[in-house]
């Protein structure tokens with residue numbers, strides 16, 4: 001698929017159903033001076049994903065998908081009340097955030113290397 005088509009594919013996701021909650025996806029969101037490419041607000045049911053990184057470069061499709069999944073995992077963590085990726089301690093939270101990024105990268109590579117796994121997931125959503 002071409003880059004523009006991939007961006008449109010991403011833009012088409014306006015909401016996600018996560019753990020029974022309807023979560024609004026705001027993309028592209030301008031974080032201004034904040035140095036981040038995504039965040040989530042579980043109370044408000046909102047995920048925001050930047051169109052550009054801190055240096056002003058347009059985010060690649062891979063980075064967009066990774067950023068979205070990263071935030072989705074925060075919601076899942078919140079929904080199952082496990083605090084897998086957050087902590088009262090800032091250093092511990094930073095380490096958990098790094099762990100989440102590593103997990104996302106590995107997970108995306110798994111699906112890239114094994115497209116049939118993605119087909120299995122699609123099969124679940126098409127089940128009647």
Ligand SMILES: [Zn+2]
Pocket residue numbers: 070074097100
């Ligand atoms: Zn995070």
